Amino acid sequence: MVFRKTHWSAAALCTALVANAVSAEPVFQTPTQVPAARSALATRVTFNALAMAGGRMVVAGQRGHILLSEDGAAWKQAQVPVSSDLTALSFPTPNEGWAVGHEGVILHTSNGGESWDRRLDGKQAAALILKAYGTPGRTDDPAAQRLKVDAEAFAAQGADKPFLDVWFEDSEKGFAIGAFNLILRTEDGGKTWTPWLDRIDNPKGLHLYAVRRAGGAVFIVGEQGLVLKLDREGQRFVNVPLPYQGTLFGVVGTKAVTVVFGLRGNALRSTDGGATWARVDTGVNAGLASGLVRPDGAIVLVSQAGDVLLSTDDGASFARVKVANAAPTFAVAQQGKGTLALAGVGGVRLQQVK
Known part of the structure; x- marks a missing residue:
């Protein structure tokens, strides 16, 4: 066997190295593709x-991670088709569930969270919005013109608008909401989505942070004290005046009471479907991130500083619960009788609450 010695000129060597580097360069993929x-x-x-x-x-959280647990001790990672940061979950039934997040992703599971499929992403959402509002019926209508401009902006900017919350009242009907007045409605279990940008009293295009049923109605809350209430007959969200102009992150309540909450520990309470509001002293100064109603009717709020607050008088007052290992908390759920699951920085913690 004869080995041939190859002599490379400096120019040929540089050309070969550059060609190799170019051919080895990875192709960029967005989080919706990975x-x-x-x-x-x-x-x-x-x-x-x-x-x-x-x-x-x-x-659900960063980089598309979704995990499942029966007891809070052992966790199983779900199969998720995207690596976008996820912001919200909704399970109208034990098997049917929804997740939303950055890059405009909407995910669905039919097996209790074991595996997920992508139903929509930001580009598809933008295309739906452009189709709905890109050609206004009346060119002299300022509202129609504004929607046209917004639709063109959504399409031009691609998949950069996040969904910030999702809520399904049953397995068929639900809303996905997000930044810059982003709101979609489905009535067929996510097979089709309809933009509702023209059915919401949000002319400034403020961010929409949470949508939930409370006080016998469906509410959306957002930036600058924005509170919106669903008029089911008119099929639109109407503005509800609030004596507070700070950002609201959540809404929770029973059939008789609605509590909205947000920055710097601010919370307000209504017992008449949002017609009037009273401030509630929460005793904390951190942003209130999430809340729930326990089976016994008690209301729980959690803060971004790790505070856990409990009300046993329909949200009229809150007492701070002693927490063993406080950490920034962004979501809460009732894991069992007397036990809360707290999710945030560093994972999930269980907290006993009487």
Whole structure:
């Protein structure tokens, strides 16, 4: 066997090295194209959302990570087709669930969170909005013109608008809401989505942070004290005046009471469907991030500083619960009788609350 010695000129060597570097350069893929990575450290990421799928806990957060647990001790990572940061979860039934997040993703599961499929992303959402509002019927209508401009902006900017919350009242009907007045409605279990940008009293295009049923109605809350209430007959969200202009992150309540909450520990309470509001002294100064109503009717709020607040008088007052290992908390769920699951920085913690 004869080995031939090859002599490379400096120019040829540089050309070969550049060609090799170019050919080896990875092709950029967006988070909507890359599945969530499997990782033994997934339980330690920051989780933004937490929901109960029957007796199972489901959490979602950074880089598309979704995890499941029956007891809060052992966790299983779900199969997720995107690596976008996820912001919210909704399970109208123990099997049917929804997740939303950055890059405009909407995900669905039909097996209690074990695996997920992508139903929509930001580009598809922008296309729906452009189709709905890109050609206004009346060119002299300022509202129609504004919607046309917004629709063109959504389309031009692509998949950069996040969904910030999702809520389904049953397995068929739900809303996904987000930044800059982003709101979609489905009435067929997510097979089709309809933009509702023209059915919401939000002319400034403020961010929409949460949508929930409370006080016998469906409310949306957002920036600058924005509160909107669903007029079911008119099929639109109407503005509800609020004596507070700070950002609201959440809404919670019973059939008789509605509590909205947000920055610097601010919370307000209504017992008449949002017609009038009274401030509630929460005793904390951190942003209130999430809340729930326990089976016994008590209301729980949690803060971004790790505070846990409990009200046993329909939200008229709150007492701080002693927490063993406080950490920034972004979501809460009732894991069992007397036990709360708290999700946020560093994973999920269980907290006993009497």
